[in-house]
Amino acid sequence: xxxxxxxxxxxxxxxxxxxxxxxxxxxxxxxxxxxxxxxxxxxxxxxxxxxxxxxxxxxxxxxxxxxxxxxxxxxxxxxxxxxxxxxxxxxxxxxxxxxxxxxxxxxxxxxxxxxxxxxxxxxxxxxxxxxxxxxxxxxx
Amino acid sequence: xxxxxxxxxxxxxxxxxxxxxxxxxxxxxxxxxxxxxxxxxxxxxxxxxxxxxxxxxxxxxxxxxxxxxxxxxxxxxxxxxxxxxxxxxxxxxxxxxxxxxxxxxxxxxxxxxxxxxxxxxxxxxxxxxxxxxxxxxxxxxxxxxxxxxxxxxxxxxxxxx
Ligand SMILES: [Cu+2]
Ligand SMILES: [Cu+2]
Numbered sequence: 283x284x285x286x287x288x289x290x291x292x293x294x295x296x297x298x299x300x301x302x303x304x305x306x307x308x309x310x311x312x313x314x315x316x317x318x319x320x321x322x323x324x325x326x327x328x329x330x331x332x333x334x335x336x337x338x339x340x341x342x343x344x345x346x347x348x349x350x351x352x353x354x355x356x357x358x359x360x361x362x363x364x365x366x367x368x369x370x371x372x373x374x375x376x377x378x379x380x381x382x383x384x385x386x387x388x389x390x391x392x393x394x395x396x397x398x399x400x401x402x403x404x405x406x407x408x409x410x411x412x413x414x415x416x417x418x419x420x421x422x
Numbered sequence: 423x424x425x426x427x428x429x430x431x432x433x434x435x436x437x438x439x440x441x442x443x444x445x446x447x448x449x450x451x452x453x454x455x456x457x458x459x460x461x462x463x464x465x466x467x468x469x470x471x472x473x474x475x476x477x478x479x480x481x482x483x484x485x486x487x488x489x490x491x492x493x494x495x496x497x498x499x500x501x502x503x504x505x506x507x508x509x510x511x512x513x514x515x516x517x518x519x520x521x522x523x524x525x526x527x528x529x530x531x532x533x534x535x536x537x538x539x540x541x542x543x544x545x546x547x548x549x550x551x552x553x554x555x556x557x558x559x560x561x562x563x564x565x566x567x568x569x570x571x572x573x574x575x576x577x578x579x580x581x582x583x
Contacts, residue, residue, distance in 0.1 A: 318479055318494060333479065333496060340542025341502035343509050351504060351542045381501025381512050383544050 305366065309408035310350045313338040315398045322417035330421065332356060333384040334398055339412065344379030345403055352400035352408060354378040356385065359395055362413060368405035377405065389421045465527055470569035471511045474499035476559045483578040491582065493517060494545040495559055500573065505540030506564055513561035513569060515539040517546065520556055523574065529566035538566065550582045 318333035320326060334354045342351035357363075360374040369375050378385065398414035401407055479496040481487060495515045503512035518524075521535035530536050539546065559575040562568055 318496075334544075335494065336544050340504060340539070341544055342504050342507065342542050343501060343512060346503065346507050346509070348504050348507070348542070378501070381503050381509070381542070383495075383497050383502055 305402075305404060305406045306409040307347075307349075307352070307402035307406070309352075309400070309410055309412045310339045313350075313400075313408075313412045315354075315400055315412050315414040317396065317398065317414055317417055320396075320417070320419050322415070322419070325420040325422060327422040329386050329388050330419065331384065331386045332396065334378075334382075336383075336400070336412075339400070341381050341383060342403070343381040344377065344401075344405060347403040352402050352412065353381060353405075354383065355399045355401050355405075356387075357395075357397040357399055358387075358389070362397070362399065362411070363407075365407045365409075365411055369399060369401050369407065371405075377401070379405075391421050393418060393420050465529075465567055466563070466565060467527070467567050467570040468508075468510075468513070468563035470513075470561070470571055470573045471500045474511075474561075474569075474573045476515075476561055476573050476575040478557060478559055478575050478578055481578070481580050483576070484580070486581045486583060488583045490547050490549050491580065492545060492547045493557065495539075495543075497544075497561070497573075500561070502542050502544060503564070504542040505538065505562075505566060508564040513563050513573065514542060514566075515544065516560045516562050516566075518556075518558040518560055519550075523558075523560065523572070524568075526568050526570075526572055530560065530562050530568065532566075538562070540566075552582050554579055554581050 314337040316335040318335040340351040342348050344353050355369045356376040358374050363369055371377055395416050395418050397416045399407055400412040475498040477496040479494040501512040502514060503509050505514050516530050517537040519535050524530050532538055556577050556579050558577045560568055561573040
């Protein structure tokens with residue numbers, strides 16, 4: 283019983299490891315993702331311009347597999363997604379697959395959390411993950 | 423003899439080499455260009471997106487800075503792609519230090535006055551000698567040639583203490 287469980291755990295680890303090796307790209311040591319704008323705690327009227335800051339790595343459009351690059355994803359009012367899968371694409375997970383480094387979005391009035399997450403050529407987060415701090419803004 | 427094709431091929435090779443390593447392949451590009459200056463007007467410029475804007479987000483014009491200078495590149499209306507990658511409405515950043523705009527129909531020079539960010543970088547930190555310096559950003563395509571029309575920032579002046 284214990285032995286079976288042990289084998290199950292080991293083999294699931296193996297599967298997880300090999301799928302990571304397949305899909306995730308290594309990030310550069312010390313790479314850092316951050317919001318140039320807005321700043322956490324800011325109150326904004328009208329459309330929100332979000333500017334993405336990336337230190338220690340470069341930007342490449344989705345589909346371009348080049349070492350130490352990735353494209354930006356903006357997470358809106360949600361936590362980090364599964365790290366061994368492509369980032370979802372919906373209202374809470376926005377992809378910037380054309381290499382964009384900023385965006386302007388409309389948000390309903392109220393509080394919102396924002397977080398940036400770098401993804402590789404197939405939209406899978408890097409290993410180790412490159413994500414910004416979560417910021418909270420208020421839209422008037 | 424189709425020199426344009428030959429030069430374009432040489433440029434592609436040089437751009438690929440630049441993406442892989444660093445500085446000197448620009449020299450190869452220049453050589454390729456020099457070898458037949460008659461076909462220079464045929465160099466592949468990429469069109470820029472309408473309304474695309476390049477800005478130095480930091481430092482600000484007139485800033486006085488001590489120590490290393492972090493320069494943050496802002497690009498609106500287009501995307502960033504590493505050198506060697508030919509995707510519509512993308513380019514990579516070049517920082518022009520204490521120099522004017524280069525020739526628009528040639529690859530941007532690669533020297534102390536013209537820094538390439540062919541790895542798709544969107545910021546850099548550098549040491550500059552004390553004194554006044556001008557900085558300007560210029561987007562280049564996969565072959566390091568400015569877009570048409572060019573996408574360049576305002577020139578800013580900073581003082582390093
Ligand atoms: Cu993506
Ligand atoms: Cu370049």
